Amino acid sequence: MKNINIGIDLGTTNSGIAKYENGKISIYKNPVGFKDTIPSVVxxxxxxxxxxxxxxxxxxxxxENVFSSFKRKMGSDEMYFIKDLNENRSPIDLSSMVLNELINFAQGESLRSAVITIPASFDTIQSNATKKAGYQAGFEEIVLLQEPIAACLAYSNSLNLEVASDKKWLVYDFGGGTFDIALVNINERDLKVFDHKGNNFLGGVDLDTLFVEKIICPKIEKQTQENNLWSKLISKENPVYNKLFFELLYKAEEAKKELSIKETSSIEIDFDELEISLDIDISRKEFEFIIQPKFEESFHLVEKLIKENFLSFSDIERIILVGGTTYIPYIRQQLQERTQIQVETNLDPTTAVMIGAAYYAGSKPSELSDEEIVNEPAAEDNSIQVETIYEPHSKDSEELIVILLEESFDGYYRITRADGGFDTGLLKANKKIAEFVPLLEKTTNQFTLFLFNNQQKQVYSNSNIQITNGLYSILGQPIPNDICLELDEETGKSHMEVIFKKNDILPLKKTIYKTCSKNILRNSDQKLIINVVEGNAGSMVGSNLSIGYIEISGSSFEQDLLKGMDIELNFKVSESRDLSIDVYISALDLEISEVFNPHQRKISIEKLALEIKNALDTILEEIRTEEQSENYEYLAKLKRSQESLTVLYNEALENKNDALTDKKYQIDELKKIYIQEFDDLVRHKHILFELEEYNNMKDSLSFYLEKGSPRQKEEYEKITKNEKEFLQSNNKYLIRKKKKELENLLDNIYANQDESYIEYFYYFRLEDPNAFKDKSKHSKLIQLGERAIDNSNLMELKTICHQLYNLLIIKPKRKDDFNTFDGNLGIK
Amino acid sequence: MNTIINQLFEIEKKALEQNFTGLERNLKRIYNELEEKGYKIINPLGTNYDERDSSIDANILNSNSKKITKVIRPTIYKTENDTLQLVQKAVVIVE
Structure with a gap:
């Protein structure tokens, strides 16, 4: 036989649902938004x-259209007239709607049995009304539990308390809108409420309004020309004051929460309409002073309850707190000081009742037969014919979803978005439903369509409605190649970083931040080069088409541009393929904007020559390594590339000052062709080489990774996150970059290991003694170090290494000093 | 992080109110970094209030109020496991 397992706190102000599973309680979160509870409002x-x-x-x-606090009317014959439906609804109907909403939290689970909590004050009629609301919501089995008992269960189970003899606990429940206290008798067998009291109109909301009335309003009046502010705020005469009231109420609630943790809080009020702009400081003492009368009201009831039961505070073992208001430290302190009873503060008082209800449900066998009970997938009526029509890709901020239903369907529909930001609520379903849904930009928006019968019971759902905004679309035209920015990789070498990927849809824009990789002094002819190319991100820079080129010379600077300074770059490509580049260097407050059209190319012959020279250097390097392997055919191809590029290089130099003819365009064209040929020849080999290097690095790292800190392990996950994607990218720069990141990580982990000092020591051991300030000290330290290695005394070796390092006249470069190279372009 | 974003939002709001443009780039930079870290921050100011928008906690001034005229804090979404999730509702005034 299975247990009920589901516990529900059906509160006057807020409600929630929790589940018992394998000895643990989990609270179902509201899928729309992210809270544990919902206001009991329809x-x-x-x-x-x-x-x-x-x-x-x-x-x-x-x-007139919003209904709340209907729990207070449970069991009465009061009816609420719903203008919109032209019908009456009973408190039971409204409660069952709240219960149904809670059932929706457990998406995909069929809940048939539940424990629902009721106030200790509920009589038989009110209790039965609650049961009826449960059945009306579709539950087949309802067990009721008094709220104070639920709270006591939550505490005793969470704290694993063993209660051997009779004890008395006091449950102090100060919620959002109501106040209740109960005396509970607890022993090893059962818990029983033996008396209770309450005030249906005392809650946390009252404290917020008091905060505004008694603290904030006088302070505003003192600093401005306003008077009678409180009465203006609550009168309906001037909407501007109503607007201010909402803002103050929100800020009071935030400050109230802050004052539970800190001694002071401040509220900033910036309200243009009334020209109020001021800061208000509030101390915890001030807040305590104004809430004191409300606490006294509650405490008076406590004293009365104790007295009426011929008890004294010393007869009570603990006070159990329930409700958000009990977070206030003043309330906790006062209760403790004035009763001298232990106040339990270990559980979240806002969820204690539902947690207790779930514990009870977890121990209560269900009377339904096994196959009927909870946690089976919800049974949906698949026979309903539903056709959903929508555009899966959109460039707009909203999109239409059309749902066609069979004629006979009678009930409601609801559409929600998976991120929690959209919910239509329940709407009467017609044969044809058309709903415009809002889309979040540049992401896939996942919607779920629900159908409910007239009893608000879910009969159909479809969570596969995906509408992608802005990522790709049949309406826009994609770019045919990658658009990349050329960046310095190390001295004399550059690589490309993708700004926009092939097939991204026009128009495009992106802001990226880079740093300066060389010092450019003001009034010098040194240049910062921004080169944007179109082509294959994995190929050599020179083999691509330069589509945007900006040179910023030191002669235009008012200050020096130094290595490490930030460069902000804004790129935009319009639908007609105009490329705009905005460069902003904050340290110089220098902004340069240029627009490049595809038919107006800007070519720098110097840059051309440099690219050819770089390619020639790479070819030469390749020839040198290949000469050993006697692969003559390959060598011959390399040499042909070398010859053609050498001729072109000389031509570029000869035409350096040619401003008239088209020569530089011809050289540029040939340069692209020749470098492309060479790139095709070697790219595959280079990629294989980089892949091997990456894998070797990963292997070495796998040995040390477990010695890394959690942060380093997290970094490893981050580097390797899209591994498959970058390893298959055919982009050697990208693979090399990842390898370098792994290498840095390995170095950092290794540097923290004691055995790394053996390596450091040999570095010092092999260094020329003249490199050290004090030769005799150096020699002594080397001897001591050798002995430390023989004795495996790594701690001593560590100290020796530090001393040797301090003796060095010129300190060695750190491994990460590769970042301090001087680049050609000036940007990395 | 929500508190930091809310403070940033306040700074931006003040700069705008006082016509102080000096912070624009710095703020843009910070927002850019936040976006890289998976945050999506939405300021619904000036838009029409959609009662179906559950990313907003609205204080509605009267029954025919439509426009969001004041945003006390913005909506924040965060990408977790490749999907966006609401992590803070905006608090707004609709009039």
Missing amino acids: SFRKGRIQIGEKAREHSATNA
């Missing part, structure tokens, strides 16, 4: 039914 407006936060939004301005 609104009916213009055919839309909303439950929870969205319903509450309308309570001030549309009170």
Whole structure:
């Protein structure tokens, strides 16, 4: 036989649902938004039914359509007239709607049995009404549990308390809108409420309004010309004051939370309409002073309850706290000081009741037969014919979803977005439903369509409605090649970084931040070069087409541009393929903007010559390594490339000052062709080489990784996250970059290992003694170091290494000093 | 992180109100970094309030209020395991 396992706190102000599983409690989160609870509020407006936060939004301005605190009327014959439906609804109906909303939290699970909590004050009729609401919500089995008992269960189970003899606990429940206290008798067998009291109109909300009235308003009046501010705020005469009231109420609630942790808090009010702009400091003492009367009200009830039961505080073993208001330190302190009873503060008082209900449900066998009970996938009626029509790609901020239903369907529909930011609420379903849904930019928006029957029970869901905004679309035209920025890789070498990927859809824009890789002094003819090329990101820079080129000379600087300074680059490619580049150097406050059209190319013959020279250097390097392997055919091809590029290089130099003819365009064209040929020849080999290097590095790192800190392990995960993608990118620069990142990580982990000092020591051992300040000390340290290695005394070796390092006249470069190279372009 | 983003939002709001443009680039830079870290920050100021928008906690001034005229804090989404999740609702005034 299975247990019930589901516990529900159906509160006057807020409600929540939790589940018992394998000895643990988990709280179901609201899939729309991210909270543990929902306000027990239902609104009916213009055919839309909303439950929870969205319903509450309308309570001030549309009170006739918004229903709350109906729990207080449970069991009465009071009916609420719903204008929108032209029908009446009972408190049971509204409660069952809240319960149904909670059932939706457990998406995909069929919940048939539940424990629902009720106040200790509920009589038989009220209790039965709650049960009825549960059955109406679709539960087949309802077990009721008194809220104070649930709270006590939550504490005793969470703290693993063993109660051997009779004890009395006091449950102090100060919620958002109501206050309740109960005396509970607890022993090894059972828990029993033996008396209770309450005030249905005392809650945390009252404290917030007091905060505004008694603290904030006087302070505003003192610093401005305003008077009678509180009465203006609450009167309906001037909407500007109502607006201020909302803002102050929100800020008061935030400050109240802050004052639970800190001694002081400050509120900043910036309200243009009334020209109020000021900061208000509030101390915890001030807050405590104004809430004191409310606490006294609650405490008076506590004293009365104790007295009426002929008890004294010393008869009570603990005080159990429930409700968000009990977070306030003043309330906790006062309770402790004035009763001298242990106050339990270990659990979250806002979820204690539902947690206790779930513990109870976890121990309560269900009377339904096994196959009928909880946690099986929800049974949906697959026979409903539903056709969903929508555009899967969109460039707009909203998109239409059309749902066609069979004629006979009678019920409601609801559409939510998986990120929690959109929810239609319940709407009456017609044969044809059309709903415009908002899309978050540049992401895939996943929507779920739910259908409910008239009892609000889910009968159909489809979570596969995906609409992608802006990422790719049949409407836009894709770019045919990568668009890349040339960056310094090390002295004399550059690589390309992708700004926009092949097939990205026009128009495009992106901001990237880079740093300066060489010092460019003001009034010098040194240049910072921004070169944007179109082509294959994995090939050599020179084999691509330069589509945007900016030279910024030191002669235009008012200050020196130094290595490490930030360079901000904004790139835009319009639908007609115009490329705009904005360069901003904050240290110089220098901004340069240029727009390049595809038909107006800018070519620098110097840059051309440099690219050819770089290619020639690479070819020469390749020839030298290949000469050993006697691969004559390959060598011959390399030499042909070398010859053609050498001729071209000389031509570029000869035409350096030619400003008239088209020569430089011809050289540029040939340069691309020749370098491309060479690149095709070697790229595959280079990629294989980089792949091998990467894998070797990863192997070496795998040995040390477990010795790394959690942060270093996290970094490793980050570097290797999209491994498959970058290893298959055919981009040697990208693979090399990743390898370097792994190498740095390995160095950092290794440097923290004791055995790394053996390596350091041999570095010092092999260094010329003249490189050290004090030769005799150096020689002594070397002897001591050798002995330390013989004795495996790594701690001593560590000290010796530090001393040797301090003796060095010129300190060796650190491994990460490769970052300090001087680049050609000036940007990396 | 939400607190930091809210403070940043306040700074931006103040700079804008006082026509102080000196911080624009720095703020843009910070927002860019936050975006790289998976945060999506939305300021719904000036847009029409959509009652279906559950990323917003609205204080509605009267029954025919439509426009978001004040944003006390922005909406924040965060990418977790490649999907966006709401991590903070905006608090706004609709009038």
